Amino acid sequence: MALLTLPAVAKLNLFLHIVGQRADGYHNLQTLFQFVDFGDELSFQLRDSSEITISCSEPSLETDDNLVLKAAKLLAEAAPQSLPGIHIHIEKKLPFGGGLGGGSSDAATTLLALRHLWQLPLNDDELAAMGLQLGADVPVFVRGQAAFAEGVGEYLQPAQPPCPWYLVIHPGVQISTPSIFKHPDLPRQHPPLKWPQWSWENTNNDCEVLVRRLYPEVAKALDWLVEYAPSRLTGTGACIFGRFDNETDARAALQRMPAQWTGFVARGLNENPVCQQLRQASTVNLTNKTEV
Numbered sequence: 001m002a003l004l005t006l007p008a009v010a011k012l013n014l015f016l017h018i019v020g021q022r023a024d025g026y027h028n029l030q031t032l033f034q035f036v037d038f039g040d041e042l043s044f045q046l047r048d049s050s051e052i053t054i055s056c057s058e059p060s061l062e063t064d065d066n067l068v069l070k071a072a073k074l075l076a077e078a079a080p081q082s083l084p085g086i087h088i089h090i091e092k093k094l095p096f097g098g099g100l101g102g103g104s105s106d107a108a109t110t111l112l113a114l115r116h117l118w119q120l121p122l123n124d125d126e127l128a129a130m131g132l133q134l135g136a137d138v139p140v141f142v143r144g145q146a147a148f149a150e151g152v153g154e155y156l157q158p159a160q161p162p163c164p165w166y167l168v169i170h171p172g173v174q175i176s177t178p179s180i181f182k183h184p185d186l187p188r189q190h191p192p193l194k195w196p197q198w199s200w201e202n203t204n205n206d207c208e209v210l211v212r213r214l215y216p217e218v219a220k221a222l223d224w225l226v227e228y229a230p231s232r233l234t235g236t237g238a239c240i241f242g243r244f245d246n247e248t249d250a251r252a253a254l255q256r257m258p259a260q261w262t263g264f265v266a267r268g269l270n271e272n273p274v275c276q277q278l279r280q281a282s283t284v285n286l287t288n289k290t291e292v
């Protein structure tokens with residue numbers, strides 16, 4: 001039996017402006033992150049040996065490149081003492097490469113869970129800095145609050161956007177984040193916005209025009225969803241989301257969604273639920289190991 005089972009929810013970029021490019025090629029962004037109550041599930045089990053291992057419901061992700069494994073190893077290497085081994089099972093529900101930050105959320109849940117299980121004396125700033133080594137979206141999941149982000153995602157200001165219902169659609173295409181950021185036609189000079197002066201109407205996702213052109217299926221899905229609700233791309237895609245006032249309307253639109261796409265309905269959240277759950281979790285007796 002797992003010692004601890006925790007959520008790794010998705011994020012949406014409620015808007016995404018590209019305001020410049022750094023000398024190393026990375027892009028400076030202004031973006032508003034919000035979480036939704038739908039995501040992957042991670043189960044943690046202490047091992048008798050000192051090994052760190054993973055398993056995943058999606059076999060193609062059972063590799064050394066999995067961000068969960070990388071996060072666990074990063075934390076173990078930084079620890080002053082040797083630690084009990086751990087097995088982590090990832091139940092994947094989020095599409096990968098979808099702009100929902102699934103891999104980043106899995107990594108953040110791993111960092112937060114292992115800090116708790118291994119009782120490591122690291123504060124949120126230290127954990128978020130470790131997270132940034134794994135991916136630009138990891139810090140916001142570690143800090144656990146909806147946020148306006150600048151830089152590549154490391155400068156975060158807590159935000160309290162409204163929490164509507166969303167219909168999130170995956171139009172069935174995979175989009176690699178680097179391929180969009182490298183594209184010569186990506187607009188890179190959005191005039192900086194003065195936070196908190198934002199509204200849905202005065203913001204957009206700067207990747208959307210390019211992604212629509214390169215991936216006609218995304219354009220088709222956006223054109224379909226906008227008939228039901230204000231809609232937008234998240235991250236560099238491929239997922240899109242529509243904003244609804246209530247769950248009933250979001251579910252009604254999901255029912256009518258063309259069968260070639262997949263989708264889910266979820267509520268916007270301004271706190272990452274893993275943080276709430278860990279606050280309530282009791283301290284673990286590290287001698288309580290289970291062989292997996």
Ligand SMILES: C[C@](O)(CO)[C@H](O)COP(=O)(O)OP(=O)(O)OC[C@H]1O[C@@H](n2ccc(N)nc2=O)[C@H](O)[C@@H]1O
Binds near residue numbers: 027136153177235236
């Ligand atoms: C688009 C967003 O999802 C918005 O939340 C994120 O900025 C992307 O975050 P991510 O998937 O964690 O991306 P990373 O793994 O950090 O970066 C993947 C690649 O995308 C490009 N990249 C990423 C973020 C950024 N601000 N500028 C970039 O140019 C870089 O070539 C980088 O090598």
Ligand SMILES: Nc1ncnc2c1ncn2[C@@H]1O[C@H](COP(=O)(O)OP(=O)(O)OP(=O)(O)O)[C@@H](O)[C@H]1O
Binds near residue numbers: 065067068177
């Ligand atoms: N635990 C994981 N879950 C999903 N993908 C992972 C994981 N670990 C590593 N990856 C790799 O990361 C890539 C991007 O996955 P992810 O789901 O984070 O993308 P994304 O939703 O587009 O993220 P973002 O919004 O941050 O761009 C995948 O194609 C996969 O190869």
